[in-house]
Amino acid sequence: MYIDQLELKDKKVLLRVDFNVPLNSDYKILDDTRIEKALPTIKYILEQGGSIILLSHLGRPEKKKKADGSIDRQKFTLEHTVQRLTELLGDSAKAVHFVGDTIGSEVQAKAKALEPKEILVLENTRFYAEETAGDKDFAKQLADLAAVYINDAFGTAHRAHASTATVAQFFDQQHKGFGFLIKEELEAAKKLTNNPARPFTAIVGGAKVSDKILLLEKMLDNVDHIVIGGGMAYTLIKAQGGKIGASLLEEDRVQTAKDFLAKAKERNVQILLPTDSVIADKFDNLANTKTVASNDISAGWLGLDIGKQAAADFTKVIEASKTIIWNGPMGVFEMKNFSNGTLQIADAVAKATKNGAYSLVGGGDSVSAVNQAGKGDEVSFMSTGGGAMLKLLEGSTLPSVEAITK
Ligand code: AMP
Numbered sequence: 283m284y285i286d287q288l289e290l291k292d293k294k295v296l297l298r299v300d301f302n303v304p305l306n307s308d309y310k311i312l313d314d315t316r317i318e319k320a321l322p323t324i325k326y327i328l329e330q331g332g333s334i335i336l337l338s339h340l341g342r343p344e345k346k347k348k349a350d351g352s353i354d355r356q357k358f359t360l361e362h363t364v365q366r367l368t369e370l371l372g373d374s375a376k377a378v379h380f381v382g383d384t385i386g387s388e389v390q391a392k393a394k395a396l397e398p399k400e401i402l403v404l405e406n407t408r409f410y411a412e413e414t415a416g417d418k419d420f421a422k423q424l425a426d427l428a429a430v431y432i433n434d435a436f437g438t439a440h441r442a443h444a445s446t447a448t449v450a451q452f453f454d455q456q457h458k459g460f461g462f463l464i465k466e467e468l469e470a471a472k473k474l475t476n477n478p479a480r481p482f483t484a485i486v487g488g489a490k491v492s493d494k495i496l497l498l499e500k501m502l503d504n505v506d507h508i509v510i511g512g513g514m515a516y517t518l519i520k521a522q523g524g525k526i527g528a529s530l531l532e533e534d535r536v537q538t539a540k541d542f543l544a545k546a547k548e549r550n551v552q553i554l555l556p557t558d559s560v561i562a563d564k565f566d567n568l569a570n571t572k573t574v575a576s577n578d579i580s581a582g583w584l585g586l587d588i589g590k591q592a593a594a595d596f597t598k599v600i601e602a603s604k605t606i607i608w609n610g611p612m613g614v615f616e617m618k619n620f621s622n623g624t625l626q627i628a629d630a631v632a633k634a635t636k637n638g639a640y641s642l643v644g645g646g647d648s649v650s651a652v653n654q655a656g657k658g659d660e661v662s663f664m665s666t667g668g669g670a671m672l673k674l675l676e677g678s679t680l681p682s683v684e685a686i687t688k
Contacts, residue, residue, distance in 0.1 A: 434461025524577025
């Protein structure tokens with residue numbers, strides 16, 4: 283069920299959001315996009331006359347413990363998000379409270395006292411190891427706080443954690459559902475899997491073949507062209523017998539890459555690899571550079587961006603496409619001197635979209651590349667959850683989606 287199909291008036295709603303925002307060393311929020319993205323769902327529940335018991339994780343407190351082995355509560359407390367949430371909600375909320383625990387008697391008492399249109403923010407779910415373990419007792423204690431469970435945390439939808447998946451089993455179909463953000467993300471993914479307009483082009487980049495091979499294989503069933511750039515392209519070029527110098531290589535994936543290229547040929551999917559590359563004599567923005575054929579890179583040099591010819595070839599295919607999915611940058615775009623290819627691809631995707639294509643950008647790095655190119659508003663959809671979107675596009679079901687729909 284989606285949130286707008288559920289009865290929420292006078293109900294206590296346990297709402298899982300993704301408030302995993304970046305903080306500076308004074309714990310100030312650097313980018314509040316994730317909080318903003320959850321606002322439609324939060325406001326809707328309040329408008330319907332419900333109250334909210336709000337759950338989220340923040341960072342990885344279980345991985346970044348203090349020297350004495352304890353959780354760094356000061357650094358990872360969800361309280362850092364409360365002021366910003368309060369400001370963004372303005373008059374929409376009657377009050378926003380915070381409680382310094384996730385379960386237990388204080389949480390129960392405050393949840394019980396919550397009035398319609400009020401919000402109670404619980405402490406970081408990952409302060410408890412039970413969260414990532416998907417623990418049933420912990421999930422039951424969360425479930426007991428509310429009558430309805432809503433999940434709108436797309437960024438963690440691919441994790442089977444207590445607050446994202448296990449908790450859903452304690453609510454029946456009339457009392458659990460997805461928030462608007464997850465709804466939007468699922469519908470965006472569906473546009474690519476249900477009868478996409480053609481030609482359909484996948485643009486895949488980033489560091490490793492091993493991270494994206496499932497996506498690449500899945501794409502062979504759906505798309506007409508696959509444009510491949512970034513570090514992963516060199517393992518494929520090596521598989522074709524090219525000389526790649528010191529470029530990124532996953533030696534143990536060369537055979538996988540060969541098999542993939544053979545399968546693509548069988549299925550008539552055009553694979554575009556960069557014909558030329560900007561190469562550097564070290565991994566540094568200020569390295570010496572030149573542009574050469576991608577399959578003829580001298581020893582000691584490494585390919586850090588696609589070249590001009592490759593960008594032009596890719597652009598031609600992208601601009602003629604009617605459906606586009608993009609995951610992963612075309613080069614080391616964080617370094618200015620190797621960002622050109624990625625920015626040009628962002629341009630091409632924006633142009634295709636203007637000409638009527640549906641374009642989905644998924645994956646943290648590609649989203650920041652599109653923003654860096656100033657094209658954020660010119661693509662059809664930017665996914666907020668790189669890992670979760672990748673899983674959807676690979677054809678996997680997400681544990682938190684399954685937990686709500688079954
Ligand atoms: P991913 O998270 O797999 O999408 O990979 C993104 C990372 O890949 C970025 O940090 C890029 O700097 C890096 N990357 C892209 N192209 C290359 C390349 N040619 N060589 C090394 N790293 C690259």
